[in-house]
Amino acid sequence: MYSYSNFDADFVRNRVAEFRGQVERRIDGSLTEDEFKPLRLMNGLYLQLHAYMLRVAVPYGTLNGRQMRQLAYIAETWDKGYGHFTTRQNIQFNWPKLQDVPDILDALADVGMHAIQTSGNCIRNVTADHFAGAAADEIEDPRPTAELIRQWSTDHPEFAYLPRKFKVAVTGSPNDRAVTKAHDIGLRMVRNDAGEPGYEVVIGGGLGRTPMIGKVVRDFLPKADLLAYLEAILQVYNLSGRRDNKYKARIKILVHETGLDELRARIEEVFSRQQRLLGEVDPGIVARIDAGFTPPVWDTRPAPEAPVLDAGLRSFIDTNVVAHKQPQYGIVSVSIKPIGGTPGDATSAQMRVLADLAERYSHDELRISHEQNVILPHVHRADIPAVYAELRMAGLATANIGLVSDIIACPGMDYCALATARSIPIAQQISESFADLDAQRDIGPLKIKISGCINACGHHHVGHIGILGLDRAGVENYQITLGGDGTETATIGSRTGPGFAYDEIVPAVERLIEAYLDLREGPEEAFLATYRRLGLEPFKAALYGVEERADAA
Amino acid sequence: MTQVIDKTGFVADEWPEDGVELPFDALWTGQDLPIDQPLAVRFDIFANPENLAPWFDKVDMVVLPFGTSADGRGFSLARQLRQLGYTGLIRAQGHILVDQFRAALRVGIDQVAISDEQAQRNPEEQWQSVSLSEGYQTRLFAAE
Ligand code: HEM
Ligand code: SF4
Numbered sequence: 001m002y003s004y005s006n007f008d009a010d011f012v013r014n015r016v017a018e019f020r021g022q023v024e025r026r027i028d029g030s031l032t033e034d035e036f037k038p039l040r041l042m043n044g045l046y047l048q049l050h051a052y053m054l055r056v057a058v059p060y061g062t063l064n065g066r067q068m069r070q071l072a073y074i075a076e077t078w079d080k081g082y083g084h085f086t087t088r089q090n091i092q093f094n095w096p097k098l099q100d101v102p103d104i105l106d107a108l109a110d111v112g113m114h115a116i117q118t119s120g121n122c123i124r125n126v127t128a129d130h131f132a133g134a135a136a137d138e139i140e141d142p143r144p145t146a147e148l149i150r151q152w153s154t155d156h157p158e159f160a161y162l163p164r165k166f167k168v169a170v171t172g173s174p175n176d177r178a179v180t181k182a183h184d185i186g187l188r189m190v191r192n193d194a195g196e197p198g199y200e201v202v203i204g205g206g207l208g209r210t211p212m213i214g215k216v217v218r219d220f221l222p223k224a225d226l227l228a229y230l231e232a233i234l235q236v237y238n239l240s241g242r243r244d245n246k247y248k249a250r251i252k253i254l255v256h257e258t259g260l261d262e263l264r265a266r267i268e269e270v271f272s273r274q275q276r277l278l279g280e281v282d283p284g285i286v287a288r289i290d291a292g293f294t295p296p297v298w299d300t301r302p303a304p305e306a307p308v309l310d311a312g313l314r315s316f317i318d319t320n321v322v323a324h325k326q327p328q329y330g331i332v333s334v335s336i337k338p339i340g341g342t343p344g345d346a347t348s349a350q351m352r353v354l355a356d357l358a359e360r361y362s363h364d365e366l367r368i369s370h371e372q373n374v375i376l377p378h379v380h381r382a383d384i385p386a387v388y389a390e391l392r393m394a395g396l397a398t399a400n401i402g403l404v405s406d407i408i409a410c411p412g413m414d415y416c417a418l419a420t421a422r423s424i425p426i427a428q429q430i431s432e433s434f435a436d437l438d439a440q441r442d443i444g445p446l447k448i449k450i451s452g453c454i455n456a457c458g459h460h461h462v463g464h465i466g467i468l469g470l471d472r473a474g475v476e477n478y479q480i481t482l483g484g485d486g487t488e489t490a491t492i493g494s495r496t497g498p499g500f501a502y503d504e505i506v507p508a509v510e511r512l513i514e515a516y517l518d519l520r521e522g523p524e525e526a527f528l529a530t531y532r533r534l535g536l537e538p539f540k541a542a543l544y545g546v547e548e549r550a551d552a553a
Numbered sequence: 554m555t556q557v558i559d560k561t562g563f564v565a566d567e568w569p570e571d572g573v574e575l576p577f578d579a580l581w582t583g584q585d586l587p588i589d590q591p592l593a594v595r596f597d598i599f600a601n602p603e604n605l606a607p608w609f610d611k612v613d614m615v616v617l618p619f620g621t622s623a624d625g626r627g628f629s630l631a632r633q634l635r636q637l638g639y640t641g642l643i644r645a646q647g648h649i650l651v652d653q654f655r656a657a658l659r660v661g662i663d664q665v666a667i668s669d670e671q672a673q674r675n676p677e678e679q680w681q682s683v684s685l686s687e688g689y690q691t692r693l694f695a696a697e
Contacts, residue, residue: 007689007692011689014684014686018684038622038650038652039652042652121623121625148693151689151692151693152689152690152693154689155656155688155689156688156689156690157628157632157655157656157657157659157660157688157690158625158628158629158632158656158660159625159628160625160628160653160656161622161623161624161625161628161653162625227693227694235629235632235633238625238626238628238629239626239629239630243623243624243626273636273637274636277636278694279694279695280694281693281694282692282693282694282695285692285693
């Protein structure tokens with residue numbers, strides 16, 4: 001894993017010291033809340049419905065055991081004993097006290113972590129495929145690229161006051177697990193015809209109130225040109241992005257209003273200048289980053305061949321374990337979505353169990369996925385039974401990855417000041433109504449995603465079933481979208497029609513799933529495939545009842 | 554009145570009395586340029602630095618407007634001017650936070666000019682205590 005250089009460590013410590021001074025000035029009153037606001041946001045500290053919220057970056061989703069233990073310690077010492085994993089590979093603490101935040105940041109710095117640029121109109125925490133370095137289908141590990149971008153974007157003097165926040169995601173696999181097409185910049189690692197490594201660059205994706213799928217601005221960007229090209233995109237955006245209306249300030253709107261071809265021409269022009277002037281990225285730094293991601297020394301014991309007899313273990317393996325690039329290994333996803341629980345909430349005790357399992361069985365690596373789960377990326381297949389047994393004891397063995405109860409939900413009305421409706425209780429009720437895991441497996445792969453307002457933190461636009469909670473004259477109302485997809489075949493879901501009241505939405509989802517079970521050609525046809533084959537109509541009929549039309553034969 | 558600040562702290566405004574300050578557009582509309590006196594150009598936030606390039610060696614100071622602290626366009630304009638080869642003085646004028654000072658210096662701005670009212674709220678020590686340590690970008694592009 002990448003470990004901090006002296007430069008990284010000094011940088012982070014200086015930032016904590018600086019923030020400690022600012023907090024002191026805020027508490028003694030020499031800074032007003034208005035003056036303090038941009039300063040705290042730069043350090044990931046939000047003011048929420050009930051308290052401050054601290055958002056900590058897990059760069060490209062990778063953690064080691066020591067770091068996870070420190071998150072557990074922070075949750076227990078300065079919060080209520082749990083943390084919340086988010087869809088942007090961050091962890092949020094919902095109840096810190098202002099005067100404790102500098103100590104929390106110091107505790108993070110002790111293990112090479114920080115909360116820098118997790119909010120504000122700057123380049124945010126860079127996310128990457130959570131199976132990076134492990135996935136069987138990977139062309140190249142995206143994390144060295146993500147780390148390079150982290151360094152380049154940290155405290156970038158030109159790009160700290162952009163028109164709006166700016167999110168970058170990287171994937172090294174053809175199967176896009178990082179939702180790159182819903183980011184301001186999505187990078188897909190590819191090879192050209194000559195076999196040289198590079199990137200396909202996508203810009204202008206985003207969710208929120210005007211969801212858009214990103215567009216390819218460059219088919220192939222040689223690897224060495226990455227930062228010069230990013231500088232060009234950011235400079236064009238910084239100068240031309242709209243600043244008159246924050247709802248139109250994302251780069252997706254610039255792409256939409258300017259047109260991709262015109263924007264590409266402007267980017268290429270700035271790029272040719274940047275390429276000439278910036279020079280090469282220091283090869284020593286690149287080598288140090290690459291060295292941080294050399295694969296572990298693999299355990300060469302063969303995978304056990306005996307069939308798995310224990311039914312619980314078997315379904316855990318079927319559902320939560322996927323192929324690793326080393327055939328004797330598996331990638332184990334640990335569901336942070338127990339039936340009826342809050343998606344993404346993990347207690348300190350659970351974090352410690354995860355840290356411990358990572359150290360003993362996963363080459364000391366953990367990942368946070370944008371689906372709010374935790375991953376043990378490198379588990380030898382012979383160790384899976386032991387891992388499963390310990391997860392079970394910690395209440396972490398729910399075998400529901402990718403199934404109907406593996407729901408993404410934003411904090412919604414329970415925590416968020418912007419919310420127009422509750423989202424966590426909806427997730428809990430759906431998960432309870434499909435509590436039987438065998439029935440869930442029969443339903444098959446299904447992504448339900450829930451947001452508590454139009455900002456779409458819960459990614460509802462790219463859910464196979466998306467749920468958006470709104471406020472209609474003081475009453476919660478939930479809109480459904482169908483057919484969204486966040487992978488390489490990214491699609492924004494289509495609205496079914498009028499929304500549903502709080503007590504109608506879970507039965508509505510049940511009707512959708514019953515309709516799917518009736519309509520599918522067989523168990524191999526997943527919900528999304530059935531939807532694509534048949535379209536919206538049969539599902540609308542299930543939701544709203546069949547309308548008798550005069551012209552129907 | 555304004556207070557001029559550079560990396561040493563509060564300094565007197567050394568722009569000479571007889572200096573001529575013109576808006577950017579004036580260059581293009583053919584206004585006569587001073588022959589002997591120094592020339593400053595008040596830049597427009599929408600303008601393209603490339604369009605100033607023909608006059609780079611005649612201009613002694615570019616004044617960049619900073620409207621609100623959230624508007625980061627001035628940082629890009631300064632950096633572009635430097636990248637295009639402008640070597641004269643760059644002054645950032647308007648609303649610049651102490652916390653933006655280091656970034657301003659790093660993109661090639663030489664001095665900022667803030668209102669006297671702001672100078673009272675943000676006294677000299679605050680500006681002087683801004684750390685001018687090297688940033689990630691300087692390290693990455695050792696050649697820049
Ligand atoms: C609770 C406090 C939160 C607040 C106040 C908040 C606020 C916002 C706002 C205003 C946007 C829309 C930005 C835009 O479209 O320009 C947004 C987008 C987003 N937020 Fe949050 N958020 C919060 C929590 C979260 C959490 C917990 C997650 C992860 C589970 C999250 C992940 C995202 C994502 C992925 C987007 C993507 C939309 C996009 O980039 O287009 N946010 N958030
Ligand atoms: S989608 Fe809305 S309610 Fe949910 S976290 Fe984001 S801003 Fe808050």
